[in-house]
Amino acid sequence: MDPEDAGEMAAELHGQTVGGWGLFQIAAGAGLTAYVVWAGILMPGFRKVPLRLQVPYVPASAKQVENVMSLLKGRSGKMVDLGSGDGRIVLEAYNQGLSPAVGYELNPWLLRLSSYCAWKAGLYGKVSFHREDLWKVNLSDCKNVTVFLAPSVMLPLESKLLMELPDEARVVTGRFPLPTWTPSSVAGEGVNQAWAYDIRTVRQTQKDKTEGSPV
Numbered sequence: 001m002d003p004e005d006a007g008e009m010a011a012e013l014h015g016q017t018v019g020g021w022g023l024f025q026i027a028a029g030a031g032l033t034a035y036v037v038w039a040g041i042l043m044p045g046f047r048k049v050p051l052r053l054q055v056p057y058v059p060a061s062a063k064q065v066e067n068v069m070s071l072l073k074g075r076s077g078k079m080v081d082l083g084s085g086d087g088r089i090v091l092e093a094y095n096q097g098l099s100p101a102v103g104y105e106l107n108p109w110l111l112r113l114s115s116y117c118a119w120k121a122g123l124y125g126k127v128s129f130h131r132e133d134l135w136k137v138n139l140s141d142c143k144n145v146t147v148f149l150a151p152s153v154m155l156p157l158e159s160k161l162l163m164e165l166p167d168e169a170r171v172v173t174g175r176f177p178l179p180t181w182t183p184s185s186v187a188g189e190g191v192n193q194a195w196a197y198d199i200r201t202v203r204q205t206q207k208d209k210t211e212g213s214p215v
């Protein structure tokens, strides 16, 4: 193309405004890119999980992990982390004497990362990570459960935990408390806060409330 023609064309284009169709194409492109990043990198494996229960990955801070683990001090038996991310809580729990230490996670990238972190920490084969939907896992043999999810799922989670966990179980949540339960103890503050709930106490409190309430 003649440089003069190119110059004229550029001048013409410069004078043009983006029409409705152009805007639509830009919006559709941006939407598609956002969807690909969301579905392919951040939330792969979540297609079967209802939208209202989907929780993205945010790793617990070192202080949050410390607070969660302080509320599990002196305990023994099986622990599970519901939505285990890169496995940092599971690894700490094993190091603190909890075994078996198990993580449930749907994101395959994070599961690979968990295996790598376990190997790097010399714990490969000692802890385990499973690609399973936490809402479908049976928790009836768990003595220690850790949770760092989102406020929107904490109420339905209360029902699942109460229905499945044994009396001796302790649930420790990081960053977000369980909305209607009273914690047995609390550690830390702000975004690093953690809450511990003893299932026997939670059941007793609910029973007392029901018996005390007028019919």
Ligand SMILES: C[S@@+](CC[C@H](N)C(=O)[O-])C[C@H]1O[C@@H](n2cnc3c(N)ncnc32)[C@H](O)[C@@H]1O
Residues within 6 Å of the ligand: 049, 053, 054, 055, 056, 057, 058, 059, 060, 081, 082, 083, 084, 085, 086, 087, 088, 089, 104, 105, 106, 107, 110, 132, 133, 134, 135, 147, 148, 149
């Ligand atoms: C806020 S992150 C916490 C990660 C990790 N527990 C930590 O403390 O660093 C929540 C994790 O739960 C996972 N998750 C969300 N919904 C899940 C589900 N239904 N089943 C299994 N994992 C899920 C996400 O992929 C994400 O890795």
